[in-house]
Amino acid sequence: MLPPLLLAAALAMLDNVIVGTAMPRIVGELGGLAHLAWVVTAYVLGTTVSTPIWGKIGDLYGRKNVFLASIVLFLVGSVLSGAAQTMGQLIGFRALQGLGAGGLLVGALAIIGDLVPPRERGRYQGIFAGVMSLSMVIGPLVGGFLTDQLSWRWAFYVNVPIGAVALVWLVAKLRLPKRRTDHHIDWLGAALLTVGLTALVLVTTWGGVEYPWGSWQILGLAGLAVAALVAFGFVERRVAEPVLPLNLFRDRNFTVISAIAFLLGFAMFGAITFLPLFQQTVQGASATNSGLLLLPMTAAMLVVSIVAGQVITRTGRYKLFPILGGVGMAVGMVLLSFVDVATTRTQLASFMVALGLGMGCLMQTAMLIAQNSVDQKNLGVASSSVTLFRSIGGSFGVALFGTIFARHFASSVAASLGPEAASQLASGGGQVDPQVVAALPDPVKFAIYDGIASSLATVFVWAIPFAALVAVLAVLIREVALRGHDDLTTVDAV
Numbered sequence: 001m002l003p004p005l006l007l008a009a010a011l012a013m014l015d016n017v018i019v020g021t022a023m024p025r026i027v028g029e030l031g032g033l034a035h036l037a038w039v040v041t042a043y044v045l046g047t048t049v050s051t052p053i054w055g056k057i058g059d060l061y062g063r064k065n066v067f068l069a070s071i072v073l074f075l076v077g078s079v080l081s082g083a084a085q086t087m088g089q090l091i092g093f094r095a096l097q098g099l100g101a102g103g104l105l106v107g108a109l110a111i112i113g114d115l116v117p118p119r120e121r122g123r124y125q126g127i128f129a130g131v132m133s134l135s136m137v138i139g140p141l142v143g144g145f146l147t148d149q150l151s152w153r154w155a156f157y158v159n160v161p162i163g164a165v166a167l168v169w170l171v172a173k174l175r176l177p178k179r180r181t182d183h184h185i186d187w188l189g190a191a192l193l194t195v196g197l198t199a200l201v202l203v204t205t206w207g208g209v210e211y212p213w214g215s216w217q218i219l220g221l222a223g224l225a226v227a228a229l230v231a232f233g234f235v236e237r238r239v240a241e242p243v244l245p246l247n248l249f250r251d252r253n254f255t256v257i258s259a260i261a262f263l264l265g266f267a268m269f270g271a272i273t274f275l276p277l278f279q280q281t282v283q284g285a286s287a288t289n290s291g292l293l294l295l296p297m298t299a300a301m302l303v304v305s306i307v308a309g310q311v312i313t314r315t316g317r318y319k320l321f322p323i324l325g326g327v328g329m330a331v332g333m334v335l336l337s338f339v340d341v342a343t344t345r346t347q348l349a350s351f352m353v354a355l356g357l358g359m360g361c362l363m364q365t366a367m368l369i370a371q372n373s374v375d376q377k378n379l380g381v382a383s384s385s386v387t388l389f390r391s392i393g394g395s396f397g398v399a400l401f402g403t404i405f406a407r408h409f410a411s412s413v414a415a416s417l418g419p420e421a422a423s424q425l426a427s428g429g430g431q432v433d434p435q436v437v438a439a440l441p442d443p444v445k446f447a448i449y450d451g452i453a454s455s456l457a458t459v460f461v462w463a464i465p466f467a468a469l470v471a472v473l474a475v476l477i478r479e480v481a482l483r484g485h486d487d488l489t490t491v492d493a494v
Contacts, residue, residue: 003169004165004166004169004170005108005111005112005128005166005170006128006131007162007163007165007166007169008067008071008104008107008108008166008167008170009104009105009108009109009128009132010131010132010135011074011101011104011162011163011166012047012074012100012101012102012104012105013105013132013135014135014138014139014142014159018139018142018143018155019039019043019094019143019155019156026039026090026152029152038091039087039090039091039094041202041205042091042098043094043095043098043101044098044201044205044391044395045198045201045202046095046096046097046098046099046100046101046102047098047099047101047102047105047391048102048197048388048392048395049099049102049193049194049197049198050098050099050100050101050102050103051102051106051384051388051391052193052243052244052381052384052385052388053102053190053193053194053243054066054070054102054103054106054107054380054384055106055110055380055381055382055383055384055385056186056242056243056244056380056381056384057185057380058103058106058107058110058380059377059378059379059380059381060185060241063107063110063111063380064111064170064174066103066107067103067107067108067111067170068167068171069103070100070101070102070103070104070107071100071103071104071166071167071170072100072167073096073099073100074097074100074101074103074104074159074163075100075159075160075163075164075167076100077093077094077095077096077098077099077100078097078156078159078160078163079156079157079160080093080096080097081093081094081156082153082154082155082156082157083153097156105387106380106383106384106387108128109128109367109371109383109387110379110380110383110384111174112128113371113379113382113383128364131302132363141292142155142158143155146158185241186235186236186239186240186241186242188235188239189232189235189236189242189243189244192228192229192231192232192235193228193229193244195224195228196224196225196232197225197388197392199222199224199225199228200225200229200392200395201392201395202221203218203221203222203225204395204398204399205395205399206218206221207399207403208399208402208403208406213403233246243381244381244385245378245381248374248378248381248382251373251374252476252477252478253369253370253477253478253480254370254373254374254382254385256473256474256476256477257322257366257370257373258370258385258386258389259389259473260322260326260362260366260470260473260474261366261370261385261386261387261389261390261393262389262390262392262396263393263467263469263470263473264329264359264362264363264366264390264393264470265389265390265394265395265397266393266394266396266397266400266466267329267333267393267397267463267466267467267470268329268359268394268397269393269394269395269397269398273397273398273401273402274405274455274459275294275348275352276294277452277456278339278452278453279293279348281448281452282341282449282452282453283343283345283348284438285345293345293348293349294352296349296353296356297352297353297356297359298356299353299356300352300354300355300356300357300360301356301357301359301363302360303360304356304357304360304361305360305363308321308360308361308364308365309364312368316481317479318365318368318369318479319474319477319479321361321365322361322362322365322369322471322474322477323471323474323475324361325358325359325361325365325470325471325474326358326362326467326468326469326470326471326472326473327358327468327471328354328355328357328358328359328361329355329358329359329467330467330468330470330471331354332351332352332354332355332356332357332358332467333355333460333461333463333464333467334460334464335350335351335354336348336355336456336457336460337457337458337460337461337464338351338457339351339456339457339460340450340453340454340457341446341449341450341453343453358467362470366386366390367383367386369477370382370383370385371383372480373480397463397466400462401459401463404455404458404459405455405456405458405459406455408451408454408455408458408459409452409455412447412454412455413447413448413451416450417443417444417447437449
């Protein structure tokens with residue numbers, strides 16, 4: 001059953017990045033340039049807030065029907081997004097699509113957990129992690145091709161035939177163990193978690209971009225996030241079926257791997273977000289080619305994920321991999337901290353390979369350890385928790401490293417061209433149009449190139465301790481024996 005699960009989950013990852021290359025055409029047809037960022041933010045927000053809820057509902061009501069429902073919701077959102085006539089409609093439909101995507105990601109991983117015991121799960125999750133990583137690179141290429149050859153609307157419509165194949169396949173062939181559970185939906189907890197996560201994502205998305213970090217809007221959202229999440233913690237201690245059972249954190253492995261997932265997202269997404277800017281501006285790559293230039297990192301992740309999965313399946317030993325992953329990420333960050341304007345594409349590729357090797361040791365191993373740390377009835381919650389913490393970590397990483405990048409860029413340009421030029425060029429978080437920069441006079445252009453390169457290096461310097469902390473935390477993991485077939489409760493298939 002792996003192919004349809006991979007198809008469904010890959011759609012969720014693809015739509016996170018596929019829309020980027022279609023943005024200029026979307027704005028040209030629908031207008032609404034001021035709200036452009038919300039086309040991406042709405043999707044990310046929908047995915048983030050729905051992930052833990054999908055996981056819990058799957059645990060309560062059975063994963064097959066819940067997973068099928070998430071596919072249908074995602075496809076409805078895709079069709080409506082493709083048919084949108086205004087920017088407001090597109091943003092709303094993208095949020096709907098994101099709600100479905102949250103179920104695709106956590107549902108696929110939880111279903112693998114239902115069908116395959118932890119001892120054999122590594123090989124499947126290794127393939128899964130590799131395909132997800134590859135989707136992040138393929139997304140912009142597919143989006144650009146469809147936009148150029150057909151229309152930007154096909155960046156959304158393309159989901160329909162692929163999703164339909166996965167849907168029919170799963171309806172006909174998927175058989176899962178049936179488990180009886182008393183159904184008590186924690187609506188208050190779900191609402192508080194949604195409010196808290198929404199406010200948290202908006203803080204990290206808007207802070208320093210839409211509003212200053214010290215503005216009442218950002219401080220108010222931060223206060224709302226804290227209040228909602230604290231209230232969520234109180235509620236979860238008192239309800240019969242909490243959305244996120246806090247007693248899971250009594251297990252040391254679950255707590256440690258949740259922290260590792262946060263740091264993985266923090267360091268990975270926060271740091272590599274700025275690589276395409278360096279490649280397109282300083283190294284002169286096109287938007288499409290910058291996606292291809294990430295392939296060394298993605299390929300390394302794919303290979304290591306598959307190899308790690310095979311080794312875990314054969315030996316039952318897994319503790320070494322998160323340790324190696326943290327060390328590998330730290331080494332990759334150290335190498336990338338030496339990036340400058342003279343760095344060649346070959347050198348950059350070799351640095352990214354080191355980073356990819358580290359991330360490949362972590363991506364699927366973290367999910368495996370989390371799932372092995374909980375009872376089978378909480379498999380969905382465990383899967384969604386790792387995904388959630390990684391997503392939140394990524395939001396925080398992008399926010400922090402974006403601020404570091406922008407400030408260092410402004411300082412570098414100011415030293416070369418003066419404060420006024422720095423103020424103009426660093427506006428918008430330090431984002432600079434590569435084509436505009438290429439047309440500038442050489443002294444200005446090279447000052448900007450140097451500013452981008454040194455700012456990128458500074459970001460990776462800051463990322464080093466977070467990556468190293470992953471290795472330190474991984475040492476605390478207890479190598480609990482992976483469950484086999486005899487440890488999984490299986491009854492009548494549904």
